[in-house]
Amino acid sequence: MDAIDEKILRELVADGRLTNAELAQRIALSPSACLRRVQELERLGVIKGYRAVLDPARLGQGFVAYVAIGLSRHTLAEQRGFEQAMRDCPVVRECHNVTGAFEYLIRVEVADLPAYKRFHADVLGGLPQVSMITSYIVMESPKDERA
Amino acid sequence: MDAIDEKILRELVADGRLTNAELAQRIALSPSACLRRVQELERLGVIKGYRAVLDPARLGQGFVAYVAIGLSRHTLAEQRGFEQAMRDCPVVRECHNVTGAFEYLIRVEVADLPAYKRFHADVLGGLPQVSMITSYIVMESPKDERA
DNA sequence: GCTGAAACGCATAACAC
DNA sequence: GTGTTATGCGTTTCAGC
Numbered sequence: 001m002d003a004i005d006e007k008i009l010r011e012l013v014a015d016g017r018l019t020n021a022e023l024a025q026r027i028a029l030s031p032s033a034c035l036r037r038v039q040e041l042e043r044l045g046v047i048k049g050y051r052a053v054l055d056p057a058r059l060g061q062g063f064v065a066y067v068a069i070g071l072s073r074h075t076l077a078e079q080r081g082f083e084q085a086m087r088d089c090p091v092v093r094e095c096h097n098v099t100g101a102f103e104y105l106i107r108v109e110v111a112d113l114p115a116y117k118r119f120h121a122d123v124l125g126g127l128p129q130v131s132m133i134t135s136y137i138v139m140e141s142p143k144d145e146r147a
Numbered sequence: 148m149d150a151i152d153e154k155i156l157r158e159l160v161a162d163g164r165l166t167n168a169e170l171a172q173r174i175a176l177s178p179s180a181c182l183r184r185v186q187e188l189e190r191l192g193v194i195k196g197y198r199a200v201l202d203p204a205r206l207g208q209g210f211v212a213y214v215a216i217g218l219s220r221h222t223l224a225e226q227r228g229f230e231q232a233m234r235d236c237p238v239v240r241e242c243h244n245v246t247g248a249f250e251y252l253i254r255v256e257v258a259d260l261p262a263y264k265r266f267h268a269d270v271l272g273g274l275p276q277v278s279m280i281t282s283y284i285v286m287e288s289p290k291d292e293r294a
Numbered sequence: 295g296c297t298g299a300a301a302c303g304c305a306t307a308a309c310a311c
Numbered sequence: 312g313t314g315t316t317a318t319g320c321g322t323t324t325c326a327g328c
Contacts, residue, residue, distance in 0.1 A: 001206075009201060016163045016197035021321055030297050035323070046205045048294065050163035053195045054156060059148075066245065066252055083289040095290040098213065098283040105213055105283060107293070136245040136252060142230040143242040146254070146293045147195065168304060177314045182306070 001046075004029065008037055009046070013145075016050040053147050061109045063116055063137075069104040069124070070132030078129040079103075089123055091115075102132060148193075151176065155184055156193070163197040200294050208256045210263055210284075216251040216271070217279030225276040226250075236270055238262075249279060 007027045011018055018026075024034035041047045056062060071078050079097070086095040086106060094107040110116050116135075124130055141147075154174045158165055165173075171181035188194045203209060218225050226244070233242040233253060241254035257263050263282075271277055288294075 009199065009206075012199035013201065014198070016199045019321060020323090031321080032298080032323075032325095033296055036295095044205065045202055048200045048202050050197060050199050051161070052156065052159035052163045052197050054160065055192055055195050058191065058193045059156075066243070087290050092290060093292045095288065096213070096283075096285045097287040097289065098285055100281065100283040102283075134247065136243075136247040136249075138243045138245055140244040141242065142244065143234050143239060143253075145240045166304065167306090178305080179307080179315080180313055183312090 005037060005041060005046075008034070008041065012038070012047065012050075056109050060111050063110045063112050064141075065108050065116060065138060066136045067106050067108060067124075068102040068132070068134040068136070069106060069130055070102040071104075071129050072131035073129065074103070082127060082129050085123070085127055089119075091119055091123075102134070152184060152188060152193075155181070155188065159185070159194065159197075203256050207258050210257045210259050211288075212255050212263060212285060213283045214253050214255055214271075215249040215279070215281040215283070216253060216277055217249040218251075218276050219278035220276065221250070229274060229276050232270070232274055236266075238266055238270075249281070 004027055008023065011023055011026055020035050020038065021031050023038070024031040027034065029037075038047070056064060069082075071082060082104065083095065083097075086092045086104075091108050091110050092106050093109050094105075096105045097103065098105050108116065108119060110119060120133070120135070124133055151174055155170065158170055158173055167182050167185065168178050170185070171178040174181065176184075185194070203211060216229075218229060229251065230242060230244075233239045233251075238255050238257050239253050240256050241252075243252045244250060245252050255263065255266060257266060267280070267282070271280055
């Protein structure tokens with residue numbers, strides 16, 4: 001992990017489909033040397049993968065919210081049950097177990113407010129271990145490097 | 148946007164570096180027809196781009212937190228100033244303007260707790276428009292499809 | 295560690311259907 | 312809209328530094 005590797009990562013985070021030839025040129029290295037570094041970063045797990053970045057709004061999923069969730073009890077079983085429910089729910093894109101006044105912070109992407117209400121009532125409302133729900137609707141994302 | 152396009156998107160979200168030839172095979176289409184569809188999805192902005200997904204932990208950035216931030220006043224100027232500061236700060240990976248008890252929810256990735264304290268004191272502490280800061284430290288992310 | 299050459303495979307566009 | 316074909320370019324490997 002030297003300065004060249006960092007430049008490689010910066011370029012590939014900005015454009016994951018850069019050709020190896022172009023990447024090599026940008027970091028002033030030969031294509032073969034560049035390729036070996038990239039493959040090593042992938043092997044080490046520093047680069048976990050590549051993905052296309054979609055625009056939820058143009059997919060009819062323009063309603064995005066973060067939801068703070070508190071559990072009624074804090075046993076491992078309650079947590080595992082809740083986490084599995086989040087994994088099984090396609091509109092939940094992220095689920096983080098956090099410290100603080102609540103246990104989980106999740107990110108939800110749906111089509112519109114009625115769809116969000118359905119998620120709120122049917123999914124969250126159906127989980128007995130959920131005791132607190134606070135929704136923070138995203139109006140704008142001035143920065144979103146993980147999009 | 149038909150069923151074939153959806154399959155294309157699913158494949159490219161799972162692996163952004165799929166070759167067009169392989170993608171075409173998976174969705175049972177000829178490479179040229181497949182490429183035209185992908186290019187159209189890019190042109191329409193449905194596919195916003197491609198990026199490499201890194202592992203913060205293996206980059207020595209294992210400390211992740213969401214921070215709820217309230218502003219003292221709610222003028223456009225205060226907001227723009229805060230948003231620009233977030234854009235300029237590399238450890239801030241996301242910044243969302245949300246409805247609710249606070250104005251902004253940001254995601255921060257740093258090396259460790261001392262580094263987070265520096266961000267807290269030097270960056271957030273240096274912004275006069277910030278009136279409320281609540282940190283939610285991520286202990287685990289059972290689901291993170293936007294990683 | 296690196297470069298450079300060579301073989302192979304893929305992206306891409308023109309064309310016909 | 313689709314598939315076929317041809318060309319040039321990129322990827323990848325391997326020998327040599």
